[in-house]
Amino acid sequence: MSQDAFDAEAYLEAAAAAMGLDIAPEWKPAVLDNLVRSRQIAQAVLSFPLPDTIEPASVFKP
Amino acid sequence: MIDVQSKAFEIAAAVRDGKLSATEALRVSLARIESSNPALNAFTAVTSERARARAAAIDQARDEGKMLGPLAGVPFAVKNLFDVAGLATLAGSKINRDSPPAGADAALVQRLEAAGAILVGALNMGEYAYDFTGENIHYGPSRNPHDPTCMSGGSSGGSGTAVASGMVPLALGSDTNGSIRVPSSLCGLFGLKPTFGRLSRHGSFPFVADLDHLGPMTRSVTDLALSYDAMQGPDDMDTWCAQKPAEPVTAKLDAGIDGLRIAVADGYFADQGDPEVHEAVAAFAKALKTERRVTVPEAGRGRAAAYVITTVEGANLHRERLKTRAMDFDPAVRDRFLAGLMLPADWLVQAHRFRRWYQARAAELFKEVDIILAPATPRVAPKLGQAMMTLNGVEMPVRANLGLFTQPISAIGLPVVAAPYAERAGKLPIGVQIIAAPWKEELALRVARRLESIGIAASKAV
Numbered sequence: 448m449s450q451d452a453f454d455a456e457a458y459l460e461a462a463a464a465a466m467g468l469d470i471a472p473e474w475k476p477a478v479l480d481n482l483v484r485s486r487q488i489a490q491a492v493l494s495f496p497l498p499d500t501i502e503p504a505s506v507f508k509p
Numbered sequence: 510m511i512d513v514q515s516k517a518f519e520i521a522a523a524v525r526d527g528k529l530s531a532t533e534a535l536r537v538s539l540a541r542i543e544s545s546n547p548a549l550n551a552f553t554a555v556t557s558e559r560a561r562a563r564a565a566a567i568d569q570a571r572d573e574g575k576m577l578g579p580l581a582g583v584p585f586a587v588k589n590l591f592d593v594a595g596l597a598t599l600a601g602s603k604i605n606r607d608s609p610p611a612g613a614d615a616a617l618v619q620r621l622e623a624a625g626a627i628l629v630g631a632l633n634m635g636e637y638a639y640d641f642t643g644e645n646i647h648y649g650p651s652r653n654p655h656d657p658t659c660m661s662g663g664s665s666g667g668s669g670t671a672v673a674s675g676m677v678p679l680a681l682g683s684d685t686n687g688s689i690r691v692p693s694s695l696c697g698l699f700g701l702k703p704t705f706g707r708l709s710r711h712g713s714f715p716f717v718a719d720l721d722h723l724g725p726m727t728r729s730v731t732d733l734a735l736s737y738d739a740m741q742g743p744d745d746m747d748t749w750c751a752q753k754p755a756e757p758v759t760a761k762l763d764a765g766i767d768g769l770r771i772a773v774a775d776g777y778f779a780d781q782g783d784p785e786v787h788e789a790v791a792a793f794a795k796a797l798k799t800e801r802r803v804t805v806p807e808a809g810r811g812r813a814a815a816y817v818i819t820t821v822e823g824a825n826l827h828r829e830r831l832k833t834r835a836m837d838f839d840p841a842v843r844d845r846f847l848a849g850l851m852l853p854a855d856w857l858v859q860a861h862r863f864r865r866w867y868q869a870r871a872a873e874l875f876k877e878v879d880i881i882l883a884p885a886t887p888r889v890a891p892k893l894g895q896a897m898m899t900l901n902g903v904e905m906p907v908r909a910n911l912g913l914f915t916q917p918i919s920a921i922g923l924p925v926v927a928a929p930y931a932e933r934a935g936k937l938p939i940g941v942q943i944i945a946a947p948w949k950e951e952l953a954l955r956v957a958r959r960l961e962s963i964g965i966a967a968s969k970a971v
Contacts, residue, residue: 469832469835488813489817489856504719
């Protein structure tokens, strides 16, 4: 899916339903803004190629 | 013999020498809180009764000839996400008012008091630490003592306000993305964000387990070092606290900077921000006699990774509260958390993988240099209520972007001293980050101490 094709409102409705979240209509514009901004910021990380050998930074030591 | 300008080390020395009672040091602090706090709103609770008992105990110990600790009689206060026995740990929220009172003090509060310091209260902060402004919809903003119409910076805003106004010489804050360094810069203070895992977080209300750090804010480098030394050491109660013995720095502060390779961060850190911010960095570099430049590879993506980790993990922490008490959040915090709750798991994992890559690049960089200088904030304190700011001709939200220089550094847990530029007569303060390799707090503190000793970095209560 390209950046332009992202339908934030449809995504929000689907994700909120899946997670059992009630998002009041008056909150929705701000949540949508944050969703769109978060997606833009995340692209900086998602578009950067990483070698398969790079593991997540969280380490669990039993 | 002491006043609101007195540093922690001066108070402690006077108390140990018998020239000043802890009770008198406490009286000065409480009087300043009483006179200044109504206008500046730094404190959400003042623990005067407990503090008086503690001061009396220290004075009695001295009368009995007992050894006093390195912070004897030093009043201090903590961001209200630290547990204080008998108080609900608010973390800047309305919701946590309903929490039961903490049964014990946070680990770092205990360690500071074991060194002789005296807790005088809990400090205002941005809700759940998701903030760079110091504003708070429930408790009102902590105001900047240099101009009470301006932001203190956040999220440790009350910590900045309390130290910069001389209510206390020492406060503790937390720093997930910049919440010690941003208010230190805007309020003109020295702040230490140690290496991730250096100081115990036990007994503090979390935000993002992978990024949360705790540390001190003061008006002198010696005070940073003294309090940092008192708080070091492993703690099994914090999963991420390193199993490292304390590495005291106070005695080494004046070891100088000979042989240290110091460079200014270019690229991301030089290409944005107001000119006066870069003037401060240039002045520090000149004073340290360096013209060297380094590039922190992919710092912007490092910030993006920290952003994703913060919004997803922070939202997860608050998931149940978002479902049951969403109306009781600050809307600006709630709406970001709600979005964070819905981001794909893939993005979080990729952000953590990027962080690993980025950490390795930073490690390579620290083979070439020992210290990196970078601005702490992209501008001086904005006005309270200011939603937007213009940087390099681009309009952007204040709340998200005051931490644009701090976030790429805490993303990989590097130790940083934020140091205030001294030559700001008539202007609002601005700070510079002095960044070192992991576990090398000593080097950053020594550089800060050099800058302080030659007068290029300085902090004054107002």
